[in-house]
Amino acid sequence: MSSDFSNLRVDFPVLDQHVGGHPLVYLDNAATTHKPRAVIDAVARFYERDNSNVHRGLHALSMRATDGYEAARARTARFINAADSAEIVFTSGTTASVNLVAQGWARDNLKSGDVVLCTEMEHHSNMVPWQIVCQQTGATLKYIPVLGEDAEGGLDMEALDQLLTEQVKLVAFTHISNTLGTINPAAEICAKARAVGALTMVDGAQSAGHEDVDVQAMGCDFYAFSGHKMAAPTGIGVLYGRRELLDHMSPWQGGGGMISVVRYDASEWKPAPERFEAGTPNVADAVGMHAAMDYLDSVGRPKIGQHEAELAALAYDRLSELPGIRLLGPRSGEPRAGLVSFAFADVHAHDVVTFADQDGVALRGGHHCNQPLMHKLGLPSTTRASFYLYNTPEDVDALVTSMRRILNFFGAG
């Protein structure tokens, strides 16, 4: 391994426990990651010292809370290299961010005959909001196919060229697939979309905390991610949107904090980002996410991404030796993000996950919020192991040992 992060494990209190009599081996990081002490402390400190509502207060605590919240926004802008803090909208997570664009931008700007392009590997949260808004507006939703019987070929970029007509108004795609571990060529897709005048919505749920993200270099119009998948608390997430777009978008929800003038008959909106943050925001978790960003960048996101990718590649190669296994996504030696999905011919993912849990190994089994892709691949479900900075090669050993035990138990090994 190029980086040994095992000394960082002590930063994550939750890792210090046993499950089923075995030390916890947490390999469900694509679902949610653990939080370092620095993040837990930042949230606790906020509640202990600064807790107050933001924006409308003139007292000391309210001003501190407002400062903390806005400092988190500025930090987030730096985290993804947005040109301006006003381009950062705080949401509850990726799902809320995508829905905000669907209802705040797409609903007003799509009409019958228009096309939204999505991919076959999309998480339901970057698929269903487009289905809804296409039904509302009469636009058509089309999918960029995924190549290969095990989806090893990634997105069909030739098909993308065919699909990218002038009718396409938006291309919504995931930067990194949570099911396959595929890393999509985000900048290339954004450039192609721009060439036909389409906007781009990038789902960064699996990329933001794993590599240096530069939304300007990527050239996307919208980028969404969730704090909880990158060492920050649950319930806080981000929508980045280019300022010209956000300033012309309708509010998604109405309420306090997002208005400049309210009369009984109608109101006027504040500019972005406040326009999209109706109601009391999640101040404490924004402060916690700020601490998470500092933590991740003190370690170095490129190093984190490389570490996870090496663990996933090791897991892929070791698992491929098991009988009756089918591994999804990029083949050995191809670029792969920090996760591996697989299925056994004779043992269902649920049995695998229940078994592994007894060995202290936390995995995820199911369709990973990607039912149509599972259907296309002819699989009811898969088992997924996903890595983060605190995982080690020994965790891969524990995974493989547990899988061998399961296969033996079911007489399939």
Place this chain on the structure above:
Amino acid sequence: MSDLTDLYQAVILDHNKRPRNRGKLPQATRVASGDNPTCGDNCTVYLKMEGEKIGEISFEGSGCAISQASASLMTTQLQGKTLAEAESEFDEFKNIVTTGEEPADFSEVAAFAGVHAFPARIKCATLSWHAAIDALNKPDQPVEN
């Protein structure tokens, strides 16, 4: 946490490996399906009624060992039963998988007592039973399959 051999008893492994009454049923007169969207398990139960009683029963579907074994065993339990009898068998089965209490009479369904220690798996065990009861509640009509 309970031991895995409690969950995956020999009876369960056997029914999983060699499911009984698996496949479509020619001349079925009632059919119902259920699925478990969180895990992708699905199960279809076919019945051929003889009067008020189940004459023949079969199931199809995919899922984990617990759901497949449960479906297989369910078909052997409900053969020849009426709706009322099937409902009371299902009640007993639900009691076993939710409380872990084993029935007084010796029965293969007791093998499912271990499920109660794995609450996330109770739905896997009851999926096929729900489909069977749904099917029993339907009127007879020719089923295309």
